[in-house]
Amino acid sequence: MLLRFRVANVRSLRDEQELSFTVPAGHDPGPARTVELAGGKNVEVYPLLGIFGANASGKSNVLAALAHMRNAVINSYARWTTYGGLRRQPFALDDKSAQDTSFYEVDFVAEDGIRWTYGYELSASRVEAEWLHAYPRGRRQVWLDRDASRDEEYEFPGGRIQDRARLARTTRANALFLSHAGTDNHPQLTPIFHWFDRNLWWIDPEDDRHEREAFTIQRLQEEESRQRIEELLRVADLGITGAEIDQQPGQPPSVRLTHVSGTLLEWDQESLGTRSWFALLGPLLLALDEGAVLLVDELDSSLHPRFAAEVVRLFHDPLVNTRGAQLVFTSHDPSLLRTPSDGRLMDPGQVWLTEKDETGATELYPLTAAEPGELEDLTNSYLAGVFGAVPDITEGQIARRLLAARFTEMEAGRA
Incomplete structure (x- = not known):
């Protein structure tokens, strides 16, 4: 199961942003599942997160970043060419970001209950850093520490990875070590590679x-x-x-x-x-059958809100979602925050919001940061702008702007 995703300098996500499936401390777990970790600890994990925000606020970029991370792990060694540079999209609205690295990191729990942290940083021409940590007994084990700025680029504390010298020697500067290991069916790292292969499937209503x-x-x-x-x-x-x-x-x-x-x-x-x-049905059922993480951009696109609500209920229902599948979706429709009987379809900890600042950079934050009241109507408060993440526009503003533009055109014509 996916626990957390962190990203920086990817599309509109300039500063480091975090999306977390874990229940915030002190909050009712609600529909969360108890996941047993190796070493005897437990963590409460949501089966579903929804990302809401205004048009062009960066909602889709969160999913795109997750999908890009998957693509890099699966394809960087086999398909990224030596001469082609790296396929990344840094924040485009300032010159500094083009020179900065792009950062990706996930925390997830494998089927055996071991928690893993994997991440990397990319520049325009090479992998600048890459790391892999395991928590088999609740304490961190560093398996891989790659830093292209060091004389000795690769370090393998504890010597846990088999055949590490050959893999390090034959991994290109613009390819991920994990991508190379997984492509070669490495006995220890292939399960980590396969986690990416069978998760983070992105569904975009405009494509495919x-x-x-x-x-x-x-x-x-x-x-x-x-x-x-x-x-x-x-x-x-x-x-x-x-x-x-x-x-x-x-x-x-x-x-x-x-x-x-x-x-x-x-x-x-x-x-x-x-x-x-x-x-949607084929990928949705496959995710439920496999216990995979599914990414759906604009869940409500071309679907009635009740259809979208039923998808939410499928992932919430432990009798249907028996394998611990997870869903991350984006939506414009705040009606998904409540049921027809005015209850809450999702807990505040499952609701994430995106908003752009004056420089065009996206901020991603959980609804819990706004500390909504226990009985507060989340839909009404969201529409009223209490939580942010809504268009900064007043009633009739578009019509007034259109009339003003028409008047300007008429004056210019008279001149």
Whole structure:
């Protein structure tokens, strides 16, 4: 399970920001799960976090940074070329940030209960630092300490990593040591590499929908998944009673959904909301089955708020989410903060907010920092701007600006 993510100098995230799944000290754990750590300690971990904020406030950049970290671990050794530099996007609105390193770090708990910390720093041309720490008995063990500014770039305190000299010698300056080890199926580090491979899957509603539709169709052809997918389509009250796979020779399989009248509609006749929901089901069920961390940008995009709320409930329900899967989503819709009966759909510790300062840098902070009252209506307070992270705009301001611009144009025309 993911415990924490820290990042700096990536897109609009100029200063170091932290996203944490752990329950703040002194707070009711609510829907959090108790995770047993190796060494006998426990930690309370949320199954879900929601990131809210105004347009262009940096919500999506948090998910993009997590996805970039995954990509670097999986691909930097095998796919990043020696001459191509590093694929990074530092903060672009000041000159200093282009010279500074970009920083990434995660804390997570592996299936055996051991907590790991892994991170790195990138400059424009090389990996400047990389580290890996384990906590098998609750105390830190340093497995890897890489610093490109030292004469001896690599240090392996305790000599715990097998074949370390060869790996260090053959890891390019612009590739991660962990990426090299995982690509080579290193016996000790491959499980850490695989954690990244099976987690931090990013779903962007603007991209890859056709691929996600195809993946859901693939899952629909599996007997154990078909019933669940069809049930989720029916429960969503789309007027759908089933699904039919159409396989033509030499063509990829396609799907037609059966509606209450018994009519089979062609896929391009289905609504955007239906197609968006269908495309989400394959990755969502895979995450629940695998106990993975899923990243969904704009969860409410093309979905009714009640659909989005049901996704939240799926991850909260321990009878459905039996493997400890986690979800991080972004949204503009504050109605996701409460239930139809005016209860809280998410605890304040699960709600994170983004806001840009006057320099264009994003600040990411938990709702708990605003200390909301126990009975406070989070939706109303959010819309009223009590917690920040809402557009700085007054009622009618856009219309007034438009009229002013039109008046200016008319005056210029008369001149």
